[in-house]
Amino acid sequence: MTMEHSLVDEAPTQQQGSGVLSLVWIGGASCDGCTMAVLGAAEPGIEDLLLGRVPDAPPVTLLHPALALESGDAYRAELNRAAAGQLNPFLLILEGSVLDESLAGSGSFSRMGVDADGRPLTIAAWIDRLASQAEAVIAIGSCATWGGMPAAAGSPTGAMGLEDYLGRDFRSRADLPVINVPGCAPPGEAFVETLVYVWLHLARLVPLDLDDERRPRWLYNEPAHPLPPRVDYMPAQAYDVAHRPTVGCPVPRQGWMKGVGGCARVGGCCIGCTARDFADRYLALATPEAPPPSSPGG
Numbered sequence: 618m619t620m621e622h623s624l625v626d627e628a629p630t631q632q633q634g635s636g637v638l639s640l641v642w643i644g645g646a647s648c649d650g651c652t653m654a655v656l657g658a659a660e661p662g663i664e665d666l667l668l669g670r671v672p673d674a675p676p677v678t679l680l681h682p683a684l685a686l687e688s689g690d691a692y693r694a695e696l697n698r699a700a701a702g703q704l705n706p707f708l709l710i711l712e713g714s715v716l717d718e719s720l721a722g723s724g725s726f727s728r729m730g731v732d733a734d735g736r737p738l739t740i741a742a743w744i745d746r747l748a749s750q751a752e753a754v755i756a757i758g759s760c761a762t763w764g765g766m767p768a769a770a771g772s773p774t775g776a777m778g779l780e781d782y783l784g785r786d787f788r789s790r791a792d793l794p795v796i797n798v799p800g801c802a803p804p805g806e807a808f809v810e811t812l813v814y815v816w817l818h819l820a821r822l823v824p825l826d827l828d829d830e831r832r833p834r835w836l837y838n839e840p841a842h843p844l845p846p847r848v849d850y851m852p853a854q855a856y857d858v859a860h861r862p863t864v865g866c867p868v869p870r871q872g873w874m875k876g877v878g879g880c881a882r883v884g885g886c887c888i889g890c891t892a893r894d895f896a897d898r899y900l901a902l903a904t905p906e907a908p909p910p911s912s913p914g915g
């Protein structure tokens with residue numbers, strides 16, 4: 618693969634504000650499993666970031682819909698500050714896919730608060746408000762990156778990944794594309810590692826090497842198959858050799874937490890969950906006529 622985005626020379630021209638980095642996490646169509654994965658991270662853990670225990674990482678605050686102490690108007694007030702450019706710098710993190718609200722008729726698929734005129738705000742509307750103000754925009758999980766489970770065949774919601782919603786040409790305030798961390802869920806430690814790398818990049822200390830899927834290259838540069846120890850096991854009734862996932866994934870080598878666990882390390886099969894369209898292509902219940910993968914690196 619070619620180096621899609623090595624950005625050490627394109628880092629932001631200013632380091633703003635109080636020196637505190639805010640993580641603004643919003644949820645689209647999700648099961649919250651990516652949140653659970655990040656809460657399970659241990660080396661480092663998200664709490665290590667919040668408590669300032671990660672060397673060279675800045676003080677970090679987290680605004681998360683399920684973890685925030687504030688609720689209702691008080692919670693949304695922080696989102697409004699971010700949208701108004703008053704929470705600077707911040708990283709926008711999306712968990713879950715973006716729903717096509719034009720398909721929702723007179724209703725909407727997702728809502729979080731109302732605008733100044735009392736009209737409901739959808740998650741897509743919050744993305745519109747927040748993405749352009751963020752130093753970097755990160756999609757966690759296969760729902761947020763490629764559409765994932767909510768975008769499986771037959772979905773009436775038009776669910777899509779963040780890059781499809783914002784456009785391939787989208788750039789954040791720091792001139793970064795949407796950074797994709799796929800997996801259902803991805804390992805929490807890989808995600809925390811990505812956060813630290815993004816910060817170090819914003820501070821002009823390291824390049825941010827993304828592959829052509831805009832994934833952190835160092836996390837996804839090895840195929841899940843045929844790495845050990847037991848990733849080769851796959852139920853014969855669900856897969857054939859031609860459809861075997863050969864996706865890039867950190868789990869077989871990195872494990873799930875502290876090098877322990879992870880589907881492919883505990884005797885489970887690889888369902889190719891980091892790949893585009895994995896739900897239709899690889900899941901055991903996928904339709905037999907589902908098309909084979911077009912890209913082995915997907």
Ligand code: SF4
Binds near residue numbers: 760
């Ligand atoms: S990627 Fe998987 S774990 Fe994450 S929100 Fe979607 S379905 Fe849940």
Ligand code: SF4
Binds near residue numbers: 800880886887888
């Ligand atoms: S090994 Fe396969 S199923 Fe497991 S997390 Fe990686 S891509 Fe997903």
